[in-house]
Amino acid sequence: MKDIIEKLETPDILNNRFMQLLDSLSGIRTISNLGTQQLEKEQFIDSIMKTIIEHLEVEKASLYLLEKNSLKCVANLNWEQFITNESSINSNGKSYLLGEGIVGKTAANLQLIHIHNCKASDENLIKYETNKEKVGALICAPIMVNNTLLGVVELSHPEPNHFESWQEHSIVIYADLISMLLSNNKLLCDMQSIVDARTEELRHALEESEKLRARYEEMSVIDPLTKLYNRRYFFTEVSSTLARAKRYSQSFSLMLMDLDRFKDVNDTFGHECGDNVLTTMSEILSQFTREGDTLARIGGEEFVLALPETNNQGAIVLAERIRASIEEHDWKCNEDTMEIKISIGIATLADFNNEEILHDDIQLSDILRKADLALYFVKQHGRNGVKSFSAMS
Amino acid sequence: MASSEMTGQQTVSSVRLEIQKIDCLPPIPSIAQDILIATNDDTIDMDDIAKIIKRDPALTARIIGMANSAFFGFGRNVTTIEQAIINVLGLDLVKGFALSLAMSKVFDLEKCASFDLKRYWCSAFLTAELASGFTNHIDSKEVFDPKQLYLYGLLHNIGILVLVHRFPNIMTELFTTSVEDKEKRLIDYENETIDFNHHQAGAWLGHKWKLPYEMIDIIEHHHDLSHQDRNSNLVILIGFCSRIARQWVLDTNYDPMQELEVIKTLKLNPDLLKSYLDKSHSKLSDIQKLVDDITR
Numbered sequence: 001m002k003d004i005i006e007k008l009e010t011p012d013i014l015n016n017r018f019m020q021l022l023d024s025l026s027g028i029r030t031i032s033n034l035g036t037q038q039l040e041k042e043q044f045i046d047s048i049m050k051t052i053i054e055h056l057e058v059e060k061a062s063l064y065l066l067e068k069n070s071l072k073c074v075a076n077l078n079w080e081q082f083i084t085n086e087s088s089i090n091s092n093g094k095s096y097l098l099g100e101g102i103v104g105k106t107a108a109n110l111q112l113i114h115i116h117n118c119k120a121s122d123e124n125l126i127k128y129e130t131n132k133e134k135v136g137a138l139i140c141a142p143i144m145v146n147n148t149l150l151g152v153v154e155l156s157h158p159e160p161n162h163f164e165s166w167q168e169h170s171i172v173i174y175a176d177l178i179s180m181l182l183s184n185n186k187l188l189c190d191m192q193s194i195v196d197a198r199t200e201e202l203r204h205a206l207e208e209s210e211k212l213r214a215r216y217e218e219m220s221v222i223d224p225l226t227k228l229y230n231r232r233y234f235f236t237e238v239s240s241t242l243a244r245a246k247r248y249s250q251s252f253s254l255m256l257m258d259l260d261r262f263k264d265v266n267d268t269f270g271h272e273c274g275d276n277v278l279t280t281m282s283e284i285l286s287q288f289t290r291e292g293d294t295l296a297r298i299g300g301e302e303f304v305l306a307l308p309e310t311n312n313q314g315a316i317v318l319a320e321r322i323r324a325s326i327e328e329h330d331w332k333c334n335e336d337t338m339e340i341k342i343s344i345g346i347a348t349l350a351d352f353n354n355e356e357i358l359h360d361d362i363q364l365s366d367i368l369r370k371a372d373l374a375l376y377f378v379k380q381h382g383r384n385g386v387k388s389f390s391a392m393s
Numbered sequence: 394m395a396s397s398e399m400t401g402q403q404t405v406s407s408v409r410l411e412i413q414k415i416d417c418l419p420p421i422p423s424i425a426q427d428i429l430i431a432t433n434d435d436t437i438d439m440d441d442i443a444k445i446i447k448r449d450p451a452l453t454a455r456i457i458g459m460a461n462s463a464f465f466g467f468g469r470n471v472t473t474i475e476q477a478i479i480n481v482l483g484l485d486l487v488k489g490f491a492l493s494l495a496m497s498k499v500f501d502l503e504k505c506a507s508f509d510l511k512r513y514w515c516s517a518f519l520t521a522e523l524a525s526g527f528t529n530h531i532d533s534k535e536v537f538d539p540k541q542l543y544l545y546g547l548l549h550n551i552g553i554l555v556l557v558h559r560f561p562n563i564m565t566e567l568f569t570t571s572v573e574d575k576e577k578r579l580i581d582y583e584n585e586t587i588d589f590n591h592h593q594a595g596a597w598l599g600h601k602w603k604l605p606y607e608m609i610d611i612i613e614h615h616h617d618l619s620h621q622d623r624n625s626n627l628v629i630l631i632g633f634c635s636r637i638a639r640q641w642v643l644d645t646n647y648d649p650m651q652e653l654e655v656i657k658t659l660k661l662n663p664d665l666l667k668s669y670l671d672k673s674h675s676k677l678s679d680i681q682k683l684v685d686d687i688t689r
Contacts, residue, residue, distance in 0.1 A: 011496040012417070015416060015497060016417070019459075020416075022462050022464055025462075025464040026463035029463050029466065030463045054603075055463070080406075083600060158410065159410060
């Protein structure tokens with residue numbers, strides 16, 4: 001029996017083939033598993049190089065990637081480095097043009113090159129290998145996606161005729177897996193840069209719209225709550241009205257109105273109710289404006305009415321009617337009745353002497369200040385009343 | 394060193410390349426025969442197969458390596474033959490593989506005449522036996538699976554088989570000289586005469602065969618007390634067992650209790666250790682009988 005056993009070589013060969021197949025499959029499993037992890041490009045390239053050394057009986061492996069017209073070495077690993085767990089991400093500094101050397105020729109022809117014995121091979125091809133005396137056998141396989149070259153993977157071993165067909169077949173599969181990993185990574189990076197660009201665009205648009213909003217706010221003339229003109233509009237618009245009045249020596253009155261104890265309304269009934277009061281107030285006030293008059297909300301509960309071609313007397317009459325209609329209005333907050341009253345101060349152009357008027361020194365703010373004094377007088381004397389500046393003292 | 398398998402140009406790395414070409418180490422004829430018989434027997438179960446496989450360190454290492462291949466997806470974490478058969482490979486694959494290995498060329502016992510195969514075998518089995526007891530008998534803080542320890546002991550010297558298989562003539566010379574001095578270890582002779590040793594050789598094969606990393610560590614560093622890494626205690630323990638086994642097999646005056654540094658590092662209780670070793674010494678004759686049977 002011993003004699004028969006000793007003569008059998010087939011099981012030996014089969015065992016070897018089985019082990020090689022197992023190794024090759026192990027490598028494929030390892031590399032394809034890299035695709036399921038979210039790895040940086042350097043990380044998966046390093047793992048690929050280590051897998052090739054570990055599973056393909058390769059002494060040295062290098063990865064070249066196409067950049068413009070040349071193939072640049074991006075990773076390089078030999079067995080000793082693999083055992084000591086060194087990183088493969090260290091270029092050997094080599095770079096080949098398309099068609100140059102074995103790497104370049106593989107890239108140019110898009111076909112695997114297997115040199116069984118480098119020492120006996122065409123000198124022209126391997127003269128690019130600096131360590132050619134250390135390289136006995138060499139396999140270069142192109143890495144392609146859609147017939148487009150991404151790079152070349154190079155395997156070498158010091159002994160001639162070391163590589164067999166199983167390594168040749170395996171590296172083709174590995175190269176396909178590498179191309180998938182590389183192109184997935186590229187897609188991911190491209191997508192990321194598109195997302196980044198879009199995010200930047202959006203951020204920019206947001207900034208622009210924020211600027212626009214601020215500018216619009218600056219340009220706006222309407223108070224958003226009451227829909228009356230705001231303070232800014234009032235000053236611009238009424239300043240020219242005042243100038244006209246001065247030029248043509250027409251009368252001009254200003255009515256400054258302030259809700260009495262408005263803080264109490266807010267505190268008792270809430271701000272929503274307070275806002276409703278302001279809105280209703282604006283509607284009532286609007287009913288009293290004539291063509292040419294300018295009504296504006298210039299403060300929290302402060303309104304102003306500019307009355308061109310209206311003298312002190314006319315303004316007082318109008319003010320009294322306004323005050324009365326506010327007082328008489330049936331103010332409600334939900335079911336609760338509220339008492340809302342208003343104080344009004346009046347000032348007119350006639351409150352200034354002719355000298356001042358002629359010298360054009362009177363500004364809108366000056367008249368407003370006088371109206372404010374009159375208003376203050378009312379507040380000091382029981383509120384819910386009307387006072388003109390000229391009638392103070 | 395005028396032997397045919399080595400020329401003057403050979404370097405450490407070329408020896409490594411030679412060793413890494415080894416896909417399988419040939420089995421011992423008697424074990425090959427046992428396997429042939431066992432695999433023809435339909436009633437044979439996992440335990441029987443495991444028992445036969447464990448008698449051949451080379452076959453054991455190969456099957457452990459297979460089970461640790463990335464293809465099966467267990468990482469490099471399969472550390473017992475039982476695990477390899479039950480969890481990873483399955484009885485059929487192991488039977489088939491053992492059969493095909495048994496049918497290939499067997500180990501030529503004549504090839505390395507002075508290689509005392511019996512001594513190697515006894516030493517491997519005894520180391521395995523001693524190591525596996527260190528979970529039960531010794532007051533050690535670290536807990537190991539006895540089957541795992543057995544395997545580490547069995548395989549720690551696989552490098553000797555590798556070198557004898559690949560460089561029989563060189564090893565014949567070395568064995569002839571090393572037998573003369575029992576105190577001097579084989580590795581010392583190797584380091585003096587050749588540029589490599591069986592620790593390295595075993596580690597090179599371990600990498601190629603995908604043995605678990607801690608096993609490679611043990612193979613490479615088991616007599617190195619200064620070896621520092623996460624497995625260092627395990628490595629030191631197996632080295633300790635290996636030295637005890639060798640000296641028992643050679644029947645020298647060596648006293649394990651003198652290895653104070655090891656005992657301290659491994660936090661072994663000296664009293665328990667002494668009684669464990671006394672009890673274990675009786676197993677030597679059983680193991681010698683088993684080895685006689687294997688190498689018949």
